Amino acid sequence: MKKITLVLVALITLSTTTAQIKVGSATLPIEEKFGDVDLKINGYGKREMLWIDLYAGGLYLTNKTNDSKVVLDANENMAIKLDIISGFVTQSKMIKAVKDGFEKATFGNTKALDGRINKFIGFFSEPIVKKDVFDLVYIKDVGVKAFKNDKELGLIEGRDFKYALFKIWLGEDPASESLKKGMLGL
Template sequence: MNKIITLVFTAVLISTAAIAQVRVGDIVLPYKVNFDGEDLTLNGAGIRSVLGFKTYSGGLYTKQKYSDPKIVLESDESMSIRLNIISKKVTNTRMIKVFRKGFDDAMFGNTESIQDRIEDFLKLFASPTQINDFYEMAYIKGKGVKTYKNGEEIGFIKGRDFKYALFKIWLGNEPACELIKGGMLGLSK
């Protein structure tokens, strides 16, 4: 009888663990995350490819499901974007360059109002980046964006306006990658 109970218990644990994660390409993303006591669920995810090379996966975590990027961008609710590095071509220098261009594109070249915060944010990516590193940029409702590298907090940038510009890099009208945008919004598989 004990063996049967142990087998059932093990099966329940394995099925629970399988549900708690989602595979995106070769990367496994958690289905749920928690920042500052708020549970967020994976809204959707995708993989960025450049010239046929997969560079990173990106996932959007929200309190409820969204398919409209405008609602996500304008919302003042806690949410997070997670980037998992899957290529050695993604270096911290390249990330800083891509973020800088992304902010410029997202703000149509008018970054003056948040420029100091952009520079502070870019400093968070000064350490070397390796395959399997992951970054989480969690907007905390009414406060700002906490950034984590491999689960460890590396910085905080205040303001909902900063969150808007940051999230617009992937969810704006001219996103860094249409596939990631569609994936994050649950519109593409």
């Protein structure tokens, strides 16, 4: 009986460890389910600044690709997970980073998205602390649902919004080149 119990514990431990990926002090799942949307991790990495790990990020897709243009142009279910691993990531810094990211992603032409960007920034109305997890889930033909620690924050409609949002991490001038490459599995 002891041997059977040990074998079961070993198998459960093995299956649990293979279902997740350790990224710095964060743990990202290999598969995610958002409502009826099943996604698998495409790639992952860390956003660093001055040798400090700020957050771990993962890109979740239905079909793997290492081409950022394919991801940005696709009208398919997908998600970006951001797992905060540093106390240096604060509410005000996140808001500034998102605003700057949209400016870069749209080459300073945010006019068509301004209302939706402001709504999205409103999702960061509460303090951000270490171990917070944000999921930015694009739902085909609908828009981006945002979650913080599995709590739904709201929906921003439009594929054009998803394009600009995902371009913050996957565009020509991303928030972090190494995180972009990691998310694309390069």
